[in-house]
Amino acid sequence: xxxxxxxxxxxxxxxxxxxxxxxxxxxxxxxxxxxxxxxxxxxxxxxxxxxxxxxxxxxxxxxxxxxxxxxxxxxxxxxxxxxxxxxxxxxxxxxxxxxxxxxxxxxxxxxxxxxxxxxxxxxxxxxxxxxxxxxxxxxxxxxxxxxxxxxxxxxxxxxxxxxxxxxxxxxxxxxxxxxxxxxxxxxxxxxxxxxxxxxxxxxxxxxxxxxxxxxxxxxxxxxxxxxxxxxxxxxxxxxxxxxxxxxxxxxxxxxxxxxxxxxxxxxxxxxxxxxxxxxxxxxxxxxxxxxxxxxxxxxxxxxxxxxxxxxxxxxxxxxxxxxxxxxxxxxxxxxxxxxxxxxxxxxxxxxxxxxxxxxxxxxxxxxxxxxxxxxxxxxxxxxxxxxxxxxxxxxxxxxxxxxxxxxxxxxxxxxxxxxxxxxxxxxxxxxxxxxxxxxxxxxxxxxxxxxxxxxxxxxxxxxxxxxxxxxxxxxxxxxxxxxxxxxxxxxxxxxxxxxxxxxxxx
Amino acid sequence: xxxxxxxxxxxxxxxxxxxxxxxxxxxxxxxxxxxxxxxxxxxxxxxxxxxxxxxxxxxxxxxxxxxxxxxxxxxxxxxxxxxxxxxxxxxxxxxxxxxxxxxxxxxxxxxxxxxxxxxxxxxxxxxxxxxxxxxxxxxxxxxxxxxxxxxxxxxxxxxxxxxxxxxxxxxxxxxxxxxxxxxxxxxxxxxxxxxxxxxxxxxxxxxxxxxxxxxxxxxxxxxxxxxxxxxxxxxxxxxxxxxxxxxxxxxxxxxxxxxxxxxxxxxxxxxxxxxxxxxxxxxxxxxxxxxxxxxxxxxxxxxxxxxxxxxxxxxxxxxxxxxxxxxxx
Numbered sequence: 001x002x003x004x005x006x007x008x009x010x011x012x013x014x015x016x017x018x019x020x021x022x023x024x025x026x027x028x029x030x031x032x033x034x035x036x037x038x039x040x041x042x043x044x045x046x047x048x049x050x051x052x053x054x055x056x057x058x059x060x061x062x063x064x065x066x067x068x069x070x071x072x073x074x075x076x077x078x079x080x081x082x083x084x085x086x087x088x089x090x091x092x093x094x095x096x097x098x099x100x101x102x103x104x105x106x107x108x109x110x111x112x113x114x115x116x117x118x119x120x121x122x123x124x125x126x127x128x129x130x131x132x133x134x135x136x137x138x139x140x141x142x143x144x145x146x147x148x149x150x151x152x153x154x155x156x157x158x159x160x161x162x163x164x165x166x167x168x169x170x171x172x173x174x175x176x177x178x179x180x181x182x183x184x185x186x187x188x189x190x191x192x193x194x195x196x197x198x199x200x201x202x203x204x205x206x207x208x209x210x211x212x213x214x215x216x217x218x219x220x221x222x223x224x225x226x227x228x229x230x231x232x233x234x235x236x237x238x239x240x241x242x243x244x245x246x247x248x249x250x251x252x253x254x255x256x257x258x259x260x261x262x263x264x265x266x267x268x269x270x271x272x273x274x275x276x277x278x279x280x281x282x283x284x285x286x287x288x289x290x291x292x293x294x295x296x297x298x299x300x301x302x303x304x305x306x307x308x309x310x311x312x313x314x315x316x317x318x319x320x321x322x323x324x325x326x327x328x329x330x331x332x333x334x335x336x337x338x339x340x341x342x343x344x345x346x347x348x349x350x351x352x353x354x355x356x357x358x359x360x361x362x363x364x365x366x367x368x369x370x371x372x373x374x375x376x377x378x379x380x381x382x383x384x385x386x387x388x389x390x391x392x393x394x395x396x397x398x399x400x401x402x403x404x405x406x407x408x409x410x411x412x413x414x415x416x417x418x419x420x421x422x423x424x425x426x427x428x429x430x431x432x433x434x435x436x437x438x439x440x441x442x443x444x445x446x447x448x449x450x451x452x453x454x455x456x457x458x459x460x461x462x463x464x465x466x467x468x469x470x471x472x473x474x475x476x477x478x479x480x481x482x483x484x485x486x487x488x489x490x491x492x493x494x495x496x497x498x499x500x501x502x503x504x505x506x
Numbered sequence: 507x508x509x510x511x512x513x514x515x516x517x518x519x520x521x522x523x524x525x526x527x528x529x530x531x532x533x534x535x536x537x538x539x540x541x542x543x544x545x546x547x548x549x550x551x552x553x554x555x556x557x558x559x560x561x562x563x564x565x566x567x568x569x570x571x572x573x574x575x576x577x578x579x580x581x582x583x584x585x586x587x588x589x590x591x592x593x594x595x596x597x598x599x600x601x602x603x604x605x606x607x608x609x610x611x612x613x614x615x616x617x618x619x620x621x622x623x624x625x626x627x628x629x630x631x632x633x634x635x636x637x638x639x640x641x642x643x644x645x646x647x648x649x650x651x652x653x654x655x656x657x658x659x660x661x662x663x664x665x666x667x668x669x670x671x672x673x674x675x676x677x678x679x680x681x682x683x684x685x686x687x688x689x690x691x692x693x694x695x696x697x698x699x700x701x702x703x704x705x706x707x708x709x710x711x712x713x714x715x716x717x718x719x720x721x722x723x724x725x726x727x728x729x730x731x732x733x734x735x736x737x738x739x740x741x742x743x744x745x746x747x748x749x750x751x752x753x754x755x756x757x758x759x760x761x762x763x764x765x766x767x768x769x770x771x772x773x774x775x776x777x778x779x780x781x782x783x784x785x786x787x788x789x790x791x792x793x794x795x796x797x798x799x800x801x802x803x804x805x806x807x808x809x810x811x812x813x814x815x816x817x818x819x820x821x822x823x824x825x826x827x828x829x830x831x832x833x834x835x
Contacts, residue, residue, distance in 0.1 A: 042544065046544055046571070046573065049553065049571075050553075050556060050557070050560065050569075050571070053557040053560065053561070054561070139695075140695065140698055140699040141699060142699070143696060143699060143701035144685075144696075144701070183576065183577060184576075184577040184578055184580070184610070185663075186662065186663060186686060186688060187663055187686055188663055188664075189578065189609060189610060189662065189663035189664040189665070189686075189832075190610060191577075191610055191611060197613075198580075198584045198612070198613020198614065199584070199613075201576060201577035201580050201581060201584070201612065201613055202574075202576020202577045202580075202581040203576060203577075322695055322698075322714075323691055323694070323695070323714045323715075324691060324692065324695050325545060325691075328544070331543065331544050331545040332544035332545060334544075334545040335544050335545035335546075335549050335550055335553065338545075338550050338710075339550060339553050339554060339557060341795075341799070343713055343714050343717070343799075344714060345713070345714020345715060345717060345718060346714065346715070346717070346718035346720065347714065347717040347718050348714075408574065408576070408581070409572070409585075449688070453685050453686075453687070456683055456685045457657060457683075457685060457701075457702075459654070459683075
């Protein structure tokens with residue numbers, strides 16, 4: 001158990017008063033940036049980066065990773081309380097977290113979210129510890145066809161998400177793909193759908209869309225329904241926190257499945273956002289309480305949160321071992337590594353084991369600390385819902401627009417958030433699901449790039465998705481199965497129904 | 507009466523200007539605009555300069571680094587030149603400042619900027635997977651002439667990497683399928699996993715994989731071999747890599763300048779201030795360490811020398827873009 005002794009050395013490095021203090025500061029700052037939509041972990045970490053220039057690399061990475069954990073936790077808070085995801089990866093948490101808060105179970109939802117996030121993160125660190133050597137080999141097997149297969153699997157596991165019509169889901173997803181194509185096309189270098197606006201060259205920020213669709217759209221609906229949050233009357237009891245913690249073991253299956261999905265997506269690097277969506281989709285598919293999803297089902301909070309955090313944690317490994325960041329925040333940290341004088345890559349484990357294992361050890365400590373700190377804040381955050389809507393409503397609007405502006409300091413983003421808000425409202429009124437559109441916006445351009453790169457590699461033959469490697473063939477077949485499963489199951493049901501009908505008539 | 511007053515005013519304002527010119531220093535936070543995403547080459551370039559300025563107190567005003575890498579960096583250039591006389595926006599990039607507007611309509615013009623300094627020249631190499639049968643550049647080029655040619659990965663489309671690949675094809679008759687990835691880092695991993703046959707990454711983008719013996723350099727597009735430095739692998743250092751010219755690829759040099767820009771409307775004193783700061787940065791041991799670690803060529807250019815370099819570089823790229831039909835209509 002070579003890794004184990006390395007890890008113990010790592011603990012010896014990470015476990016000092018100074019480092020523990022750094023973790024606490026990092027986590028608290030992280031919660032702060034996570035709670036503000038638009039600011040988010042990548043921006044927060046890059047704001048903090050200059051402070052680390054004069055630090056020892058181990059202390060520096062501890063500060064930055066702790067901030068990352070804090071931001072991941074903070075992002076879930078606003079998703080649950082106000083339906084505004086602070087982070088792209090916590091969008092899926094809104095689906096059931098917000099209904100729970102509306103029904104007065106905010107404390108329960110927040111505690112569940114934080115506990116499962118902590119579980120996911122722990123699972124991720126253990127995977128990193130045990131598999132660090134093997135994982136890097138595995139990640140090298142991924143090329144464009146494999147990426148495309150993973151993205152397709154994510155889309156497929158999400159089909160039939162809403163209980164509404166499949167047609168509406170497809171309309172929503174296609175709109176999302178269209179929004180994702182705006183800006184510079186990475187393969188040809190040409191501009192698409194920018195209509196001469198230079199601000200659109202960088203594309204439509206996914207966060208602007210989310211702030212509009214979820215935050216503003218929700219507000220409009222709340223206003224129409226009479227300016228009130230139902231959660232307002234809920235009493236906040238510390239006992240609820242413990243009750244929620246006690247209910248955790250009953251979700252063991254969801255926790256395990258979501259952790260595995262998260263690790264897989266963090267390493268491959270599909271990223272935390274894809275992981276949380278896929279995990280939510282699968283949790284719903286395999287649940288016996290399918291029809292409760294989207295209406296405040298606790299498992300619908302557990303699934304995305306667990307996957308989000310295990311993916312976020314596992315994403316650190318490819319960054320250290322391969323120099324491929326698995327998430328936007330990991331990319332910022334990688335820049336930091338180079339400035340501190342380290343070269344991310346396979347040799348880092350051999351050249352600077354103190355740094356690598358100090359970091360991994362700090363991930364154990366940092367996550368425990370983050371869970372404790374955020375759980376302590378639950379009653380405080382839940383109390384926000386007791387503020388009358390006439391006060392909190394305008395504040396949410398302000399926060400939404402500040403968030404939209406901070407993403408890239410572009411004025412056009414403010415104007416874009418508005419129509420997205422109206423779109424979100426119209427979608428809700430007409431029963432179109434928003435989730436497929438959001439998913440398509442996040443992964444659409446990546447999937448497109450991967451597809452077109454694959455086509456260049458194979459000179460236009462689709463066969464590359466099956467014969468490139470056993471890996472891609474497996475993922476593709478799984479995706480196809482999931483994609484057509486509703487149709488297959490419908491045919492089976494029809495056949496059975498027909499037989500049934502025949503028997504009755506006969 | 508009126509005339510004397512006018513002359514007096516003119517003199518006074520001339521003095522004021524002279525007084526200001528000696529003493530222009532930023533008195534509020536300066537924005538360093540990075541025209542790449544976090545973790546990219548331009549990002550590390552900018553943040554290294556920031557850390558040197560902070561450590562050595564070369565500037566009193568605080569520095570805020572902002573990443574605006576959207577649209578291959580054009581987001582940053584649009585932002586950096588939006589206020590034509592704002593001396594508090596310094597934009598960091600490469601030769602893409604004057605090359606991007608040639609290939610697509612970008613929302614900014616390269617004339618919207620005035621060059622402050624070029625701090626380094628980044629090198630380009632031909633890399634192959636370490637299991638590749640091609641031991642030198644010559645056999646690699648020969649192999650690429652046969653059949654469908656070879657798969658070449660690179661960062662972005664119609665950018666420096668693809669331009670170089672086009673120059674190689676033109677000069678040697680080799681055929682490549684160019685596959686654009688999001689970054690040089692991605693192209694490096696794709697090569698390490700043997701999903702592509704080669705890439706033309708900068709030293710810093712492939713050094714991690716080279717150290718681990720996953721990839722191998724064939725030659726460098728530089729007039730002379732690179733500086734030695736410590737050994738990277740067991741038996742090779744940067745200076746052991748032959749130049750492409752000596753290995754029979756008829757391309758003398760292909761380098762990418764790391765550049766710093768100000769909006770074109772600022773006064774010459776402002777330009778002087780920043781180029782003086784950069785000149786000081788360039789003399790620090792930390793800067794030399796950065797140059798050595800990233801295996802770039804440390805060259806400091808400013809003023810007319812830099813303008814001349816830009817004109818030449820543009821002209822060369824223009825001919826490639828024209829041949830490939832990439833020029834924006």
